[in-house]
Amino acid sequence: xxxxxGYPLQDCSIARALEVVGDRWTLLVLRDCFLGVHRFADxxxxxxxxxxxxxxxxxxxxxxxxxxRDAAGYRVSEAATALWPALRALAAWGESGQQATGGTVRRFxxxxxxxxxEPDTTTDGRCPGCGGVPGPxxxxxxxxxxxxxxxxxxxxxxxxxxxxxxxxxxx
Amino acid sequence: xxxxxGYPLQDCSIARALEVVGDRWTLLVLRDCFLGVHRFADxxxxxxxxxxxxxxxxxxxxxxxxxxRDAAGYRVSEAATALWPALRALAAWGESGQQATGGTVRRFxxxxxxxxxEPDTTTDGRCPGCGGVPGPxxxxxxxxxxxxxxxxxxxxxxxxxxxxxxxxxxx
Numbered sequence: 001x002x003x004x005x006g007y008p009l010q011d012c013s014i015a016r017a018l019e020v021v022g023d024r025w026t027l028l029v030l031r032d033c034f035l036g037v038h039r040f041a042d043x044x045x046x047x048x049x050x051x052x053x054x055x056x057x058x059x060x061x062x063x064x065x066x067x068x069r070d071a072a073g074y075r076v077s078e079a080a081t082a083l084w085p086a087l088r089a090l091a092a093w094g095e096s097g098q099q100a101t102g103g104t105v106r107r108f109x110x111x112x113x114x115x116x117x118e119p120d121t122t123t124d125g126r127c128p129g130c131g132g133v134p135g136p137x138x139x140x141x142x143x144x145x146x147x148x149x150x151x152x153x154x155x156x157x158x159x160x161x162x163x164x165x166x167x168x169x170x171x
Numbered sequence: 172x173x174x175x176x177g178y179p180l181q182d183c184s185i186a187r188a189l190e191v192v193g194d195r196w197t198l199l200v201l202r203d204c205f206l207g208v209h210r211f212a213d214x215x216x217x218x219x220x221x222x223x224x225x226x227x228x229x230x231x232x233x234x235x236x237x238x239x240r241d242a243a244g245y246r247v248s249e250a251a252t253a254l255w256p257a258l259r260a261l262a263a264w265g266e267s268g269q270q271a272t273g274g275t276v277r278r279f280x281x282x283x284x285x286x287x288x289e290p291d292t293t294t295d296g297r298c299p300g301c302g303g304v305p306g307p308x309x310x311x312x313x314x315x316x317x318x319x320x321x322x323x324x325x326x327x328x329x330x331x332x333x334x335x336x337x338x339x340x341x342x
Contacts, residue, residue: 014202014258017265018195031185083264085295087185089257094188124256124295124304133295 017086025049026057030066030076031087034136036170037156038073046156076136076167084136085125092123104146104161111140111165136166188257196220197228201237201247202258205307207341208327209244217327247307247338255307256296263294275317275332282311282336307337 028047037043043054058074061067066080076083088108095105108125109118115129118140125133142163150157159170199218208214214225229245232238237251247254259279266276279296280289286300289311296304313334321328330341 014198014262014265017261018198023195024189027185027189086257086260086264089260090188091185093254093257094185124297126295 023057025053026061027087027090029054029057029061030080030083031091032156033067033074033076034084034087034166035141035160036164036166036168037160038075038169040073042073042156042170045154046152046160072169075169081136081167088125105144107142107144108166109140109142110134111138139166140164141166194228196224197232198258198261200225200228200232201251201254202262204238204245204247205255205258205337206312206331207335207337207339208331209246209340211244213244213327213341216325217323217331243340246340252307252338259296275314278313278315279337280311280313281305282309310337311335312337 025047029043029049032043032046037046040054040058043049043058044051047054049057058067058069062069062074065077066083067074068077091106107120109120110127110129110132111118111134113119113127113129113134115127117129119127119129120142121127121134121139127134140163143161146161150161156170164170196218200214200220203214203217208217211225211229214220214229215222218225220228229238229240233240233245236248237254238245239248262277278291280291281298281300281303282289282305284290284298284300284305286298288300290298290300291313292298292305292310298305311334312331314332317332321332327341335341
């Protein structure tokens with residue numbers, strides 16, 4: 001059942017947010033961009049998304065000012081880093097309790113924490129070292145666990161299984 | 172472009188979460204349930220959602236253990252209160268910067284804060300009074316602003332414009 005592009009009668013900030021990011025492909029594309037996937041071909045390969053759908057979603061995200069496009073590909077705009085807490089909270093819920101099915105858990109560590117070390121942030125994003133809430137560019141993703149035989153073995157998936165800095169283009 | 176019901180090759184907690192809540196109607200229904208809307212007829216009236224779609228989404232949410240159904244209607248399960256940070260983060264983003272279009276802003280105050288008063292929690296959900304992160308059942312929603320002539324004037328919309336406790340059935 002398709003839903004129209006707007007919710008003119010819904011005076012609600014969640015509805016407003018969903019007008020822009022409210023479809024599953026869009027959220028998965030955004031997640032990948034936050035994790036450092038930035039080339040069209042890599043997104044196609046990693047998400048198995050039809051090229052036409054990906055083109056459409058990327059165009060909408062660029063138009064909404066969430067992604068920026070340059071010669072190297074796509075990256076999350078400065079303003080859109082404010083979306084990170086929502087994605088992170090969704091991930092935390094996906095990992096919790098009954099939803100977990102033995103997949104990979106990603107820890108988000110505070111890189112360059114002024115208190116030293118690289119402490120894992122808590123579920124609400126706070127760093128136990130310095131007490132701040134580091135933005136996504138200051139986070140190191142540490143994948144843990146996951147199946148013995150990974151579901152996917154494409155180059156993007158392999159890069160994502162290694163600890164890496166968020167928002168930094170994958171090698 | 173419809174997306175299949177699962178992402179078997181996506182070893183990702185966000186993908187897992189989206190398998191359950193990854194459609195816009197589902198998220199709007201959940202938002203309403205968190206705000207205290209709990210009757211089928213009220214959800215139909217408030218969301219303008221086709222009855223068949225609403226039935227389908229409610230059934231899925233009950234099956235996933237996110238909503239529970241009783242004689243009075245639907246309510247968010249204890250386990251599903253863990254979804255609140257994701258909804259809240261989405262709302263915060265919807266309210267921020269360019270996404271805001273002069274609609275209502277909702278503040279979430281810590282009811283019965285042990286430090287006294289009912290301080291508004293911060294964007295990351297923390298209470299500046301006691302330093303804790305109150306769950307949704309301990310939050311008082313305070314709508315602010317919004318258009319002079321509200322977009323909607325149904326009874327549910329009127330109830331939602333008054334400060335009220337989250338997860339508590341609206342009158």
